[in-house]
Amino acid sequence: MTSSDIYIIKTTPYRESSNLYEAIVKDIGKMTFIHKGIKTNNRRNALELFTPYRVNWSGKGNIKFLRESEILEKINFSPTQNILGMYFNELMHYLTKNDFQIEKLYTHYNVSLLNLLKSENFLISLNNYEIGLLILTGHYIIFDTDSDDRNIDVNKKYNYVPDLGPKLSLDNKDVYMGKTMMALSGQHSYDTECIRESRVLMKRLIDYYIQPKKIKTREILKYISL
Known part of the structure; x- marks a missing residue:
């Protein structure tokens, strides 16, 4: 298990219950994570854009498995800042x-x-x-x-x-x-x-x-x- 600080830059639904996250990972670069069962488990929340997380992950392939996450800081953007962030x-x-x-x-x-x-x-x-x-x-x-x-x-x-x-x-x-x-x-x-x-x-x-x-x-x- 590896622990890293990340930002999500893109979320894509995957099958019926999971999300794929394109993420920027501290000291590494860009990686893709799968967050399994996110839509069927009420105790797990989907990760949001413009929010720094510390996550635990595993896996050796191109897509890593996201296990646990915690919010490091909440960034409150205005609508204009939110659109610039999307850019x-x-x-x-x-x-x-x-x-x-x-x-x-x-x-x-x-x-x-x-x-x-x-x-x-x-x-x-x-x-x-x-x-x-x-x-x-x-x-x-x-x-x-x-x-x-x-x-x-x-x-x-x-x-x-x-x-x-x-x-x-x-x-x-x-x-x-x-x-x-x-x-x-x-x-x-x-x-x-x-x-x-x-x-x-x-x-x-x-x-x-x-x-x-x-x-x-x-x-x-x-x-x-x-």
Whole structure:
């Protein structure tokens, strides 16, 4: 029997009485658990999203058996924070594989959820979560130097080439200000233009790395003022 701290990011009904959980596991990465008899045993409760648990589990296959669980902390999200959390989960689902061994994945997810609770700008919180997750899952993400290894000039315009980075723009097509690049790198403050440009760029990067999949929660986010 093994004890681990986990977050559930996706629940799927399994047969008549059980659930399959896609979970982020502390110091391990992403795993799948089966919670047997959850719908027929009144003494066992289904695990919830956005709630850290300590669980006991066993098994050596791709799907582990969840035995016991306890809540470590209750996170009370507003409706908007809840939808943003759903976006976090969907992106995590697409960018990671089962039995994905990334020790810092749990910490990044946990910190990102807690930051939502005190966030003064949800759009910047989205940037930070997306950038951290892309880096953790092995993608080359850089904003403070261009493709020729020169420092970004906050007053110049750049294109962004996935897997290569910023490239000094020769025209005005799909360009981003250098200050936006530096804000994404954490070395410059965000202003209104930086926030707007950064969300356009991050959406394009996410689409590039998860293609041909589509993120469903974006349809809901379109109707929310962030």
